[in-house]
Amino acid sequence: MTLNEILRNHAFTRGLSETQIATLAALASEVTFEENELILEKDQRSQSFFLVVSGSVSVELRTTAYAVSVQAVGVGEAFGWSALLNDHDTLFQVRAREHTTALRLEGTALKSACHRDTQLGTEILERALGVVADRVKATEIRFAEMCGVRV
Numbered sequence: 001m002t003l004n005e006i007l008r009n010h011a012f013t014r015g016l017s018e019t020q021i022a023t024l025a026a027l028a029s030e031v032t033f034e035e036n037e038l039i040l041e042k043d044q045r046s047q048s049f050f051l052v053v054s055g056s057v058s059v060e061l062r063t064t065a066y067a068v069s070v071q072a073v074g075v076g077e078a079f080g081w082s083a084l085l086n087d088h089d090t091l092f093q094v095r096a097r098e099h100t101t102a103l104r105l106e107g108t109a110l111k112s113a114c115h116r117d118t119q120l121g122t123e124i125l126e127r128a129l130g131v132v133a134d135r136v137k138a139t140e141i142r143f144a145e146m147c148g149v150r151v
Helices: 003-009 018-027 107-116 118-146
Strands: 028-033 038-040 048-054 056-062 067-074 093-096 100-106
Touching: 003 018, 003 028, 003 100, 018 028, 018 100, 018 107, 018 118, 028 048, 048 107, 056 100, 056 118, 067 118, 100 107, 107 118
Parallel strands: none
Antiparallel strands: 028 100, 038 093, 048 100, 056 067, 056 093
16 A cells, blocks of 8 residues: 555545645655554654554653553554654653554654745644644543542
């Protein structure tokens, strides 16, 4: 399957125009991660935005003593949204839960493409805000569970 076909069918990019899909495909590269592989480290400068194609990852809150899974991100979902912001470090770490394939979009190049094509920029922004909202909700649920609040 070509990058264009993958992007055309991915839930995050579904419905974008063929021109917008072609723009993203030119920026995308396919990457694979093995089970338990650390993809993003806490406090690491975010550089890439990822679209999960197969498998899944765990977004984790990491301390020196333990890690808590905040959210599982699977096929059709995205992670690494902080790469869309200027000089923003990751708050969570991300680890592959199983063999996982994703499309990696370099954040600076994606931001530039969004500035050149403001319609694409608006679409990416709105969709990325959905990813952020899902992460906040997952964090709230996990925190409530840790505090003994029934969710």
